[in-house]
Amino acid sequence: MRQRSHPIRFAVLIALTAVLVTSVGGCASMELVEEEYDEELYAFIEPPEAVQPDSTRFLVVGDTQHSWRAEHRFWRRHNWATWWQLAFPFYQLTRVGNGFVGGINYLRQKPDLGSRERAAVRTAMHAATEEHEPAFIVHTGDMAAHDGRYAEHWHHFLDEYGSGEASLLRSYPFVAAAGNHDLTNDPNYGRPNYEAIFGADARFQTIEFPDAVLFVVDSNLIVDQESIMTDEQHKAAFRSWFVGDETPSWLERQLEAHRDKSLKIIASHHPLSTLSWHERDFRKDAYGPNLMDKRERLINLLLDHDVQAMLTGHEHLYERNQLTACRNDTLRTMHTVISSGGGAIVRPTTTAEEERTRKRHYASQGFDVTLQAQKSVYHYTWATIEGATLTLDTYEVDVSTPTEVTLLDHVTIRGDAASQACTLTESSSQ
Secondary structure, X not given: OOOOXXXXXXXXXXXXXXXXXXXXXXXXXXXXXXXXXXXXXHOOOOOOOEOXXXXXXXXXXXXXXXXXXXXXXXXXXXXXXXXXXXXXXXXXXHHHHHHHHHHHHHHOOOOOEOHHHHHHHHHHHHHHHHHOOOOOEEEOOOOOOOXXXXXXXXXXXXXXXXXXXXXXXXXXXXXXXXXXXXOOOOOOOHHHHHHHHHOOOOOOEEEEEOOEEEEEOOHHHXXXXXOOOOHHHHHHHHHHHOOOOXXXXXXXXXXXXXXXXXXXXXXXXXXXXXXXXXXXXXXXXXXOOOHHHHHHHHHHHHHHOOOOEEEEOOOOOEEEEEEEEEEOOEEEEEEEEEEOOOOOOOOOOOXXXXXXXXXXXXXXXXXXXXXXXXXXXXXXXXXXXXXXXXXXXXXXOOOOOOOOOEEEEEEEEEOOOOOEEOOHHHHHOO
16 A cells, blocks of 8 residues: 655654754754763773784674664654554554654754664673683774764763673774764764774774784775765775775785785675665765776775675675676685674665666676675674684574574685686676
8 A cells, every 4th residue: 555645744743843852952062072071981902903813703793873763663664554554543643752752862863762672782792702702893883873973972882882891892802894873084073083982093904813814994985975075085085095096095005915815804884795775875976976986996906806705784684795706717706794783773684676686786897796695683793713714603683582692694705715717607797
């Protein structure tokens, strides 16, 4: 049944919300973490530059930011296009109530949804660390409650992950790949807040293992979802950090310096290879100029340097996909594991038609992307590097019983695997 719009209801709700917000104190203001809070709140263990043991385990989690009641309990279509609305018309009052309260909190910049889900994932992760101690924790981005320009939004994250006996931030080194909600493109508040907590060099860093290397990058410099940067700033940042023109970029220099490592891994917030909702980010002009071209050039760079895996977030679900392309008659493969079920309200999985459409976008650039696993659940991932082999075990978290986790996905990625020749079909498709 076609959903009917209710413009009058929305207009009245917004008007009432605005009046009430004004009466209860107005909107929040942007602040610097260093000015608002004592350093003790955000003094944590710095991540290592090198890990010596041949076998290393670390945890991966992403998208632990808060969600909005107004968005998920009122505004979205599924809240209204249900049989509940027909069978129990008064049920709409609960939606309106969520919209009213949620609208107030949104205008005040106080995220108000998802505490139970976030707590469940943290509890499950803490229980996991009691069985196996991680060398460090990789966060694939979106740590600030909603907007990294607000010190209070960082306080939520610091309080949840950095306080109490189960503090993960104070127990283990924390590797933080900046997410779009962390707003590191903003030079006045977002970036200073992120760097105050994680350090000035945290946005781009390298962690070495005996026969592997992990590169951490700030993908906000490519996909600028808040449209903060100018086109010229976009171009300069891409050349400086990702793919250079005449002068090699930071990433190109790092890849060349670690060419002897058999296993190479990238950690970032935005996935270059995804069949979920945010594949469309690279086709949005508002997010930056020539994003499809940048994606193609960056993927080609990673394939040419034998990067075998990407650990990412952003999608608010779990996904594993495999990207392949032919290079000089050799089949190159890159695995992407999207671990982004850390507490933000999860999104629906991809439909068959959406998958076909997104695969065509990659095929137009010479890449074949295959969906290996996908599920809309809360989760975390154990990563084990042993020599040149990366093993990823992802565990689904039941919000009602968070200490009882279920193995969701298992994959082994070998950095020293023998090269495969392209078949005729594969070669002709590039």
